[in-house]
Amino acid sequence: MKPSLMSDPALSPTTALLVTATPGGVRFAVHARPKAKKSAVVGVREGALDVRLAAPPVDGQANQELVRLLASVLGTTKAAVRLVRGSGSREKLIEVAGLAADDILLRLKGAVAAK
Numbered sequence: 001m002k003p004s005l006m007s008d009p010a011l012s013p014t015t016a017l018l019v020t021a022t023p024g025g026v027r028f029a030v031h032a033r034p035k036a037k038k039s040a041v042v043g044v045r046e047g048a049l050d051v052r053l054a055a056p057p058v059d060g061q062a063n064q065e066l067v068r069l070l071a072s073v074l075g076t077t078k079a080a081v082r083l084v085r086g087s088g089s090r091e092k093l094i095e096v097a098g099l100a101a102d103d104i105l106l107r108l109k110g111a112v113a114a115k
Contacts, residue, residue, distance in 0.1 A: 018047045019105060025080075025097035026104050030070075032090050034062040039069045041111040048091065049108065063087055070094060073111040074104060 020027045029048035036052035043050050055065035063083055071078045076098060086092030096104060 016047065017044045017049055017105065017108065019101045021101050022095070025082075025095045026099060026101045027084065027093060027095045028104070030066065030086075030092045030094050032062060032066055032092055034065075034090075039065055041069070041073055041108060043112050049094075060087070063092075066092070066094075070096070074099060074107050 017028060031045050031048045031050050032053055033042075033051065034053045034055060034057040036054050038052070039054045040052050041049060042052055051066060051069065053062045053065045053069065055061040067078050067081045067083065070081045074081070074096060076096065080097045080099075082095045082097070084093040084095050099107075
């Protein structure tokens, strides 16, 4: 199955989140900022979801918090959210199973608007 590329400029006035449908789910890039006061989806930065994490980047704590936050925002289980690439980096690739790309974009838009 060839991945399709979707974007939604409503997430941010300056850039769009790039979402790719794959056989395993839907993938998108995340820019993580650990050690924030509280965890939140901030917006979109250079095609990646910009996320603040209230966990330090030590022993995978920030990665665990990212999975927890995305599962909560997207209304799915933590098992459905998988870190594909970037466990030791701020730039990460996330895959979410069980949701369509349109649903993910809509739910992320709601999270950004609610901040």
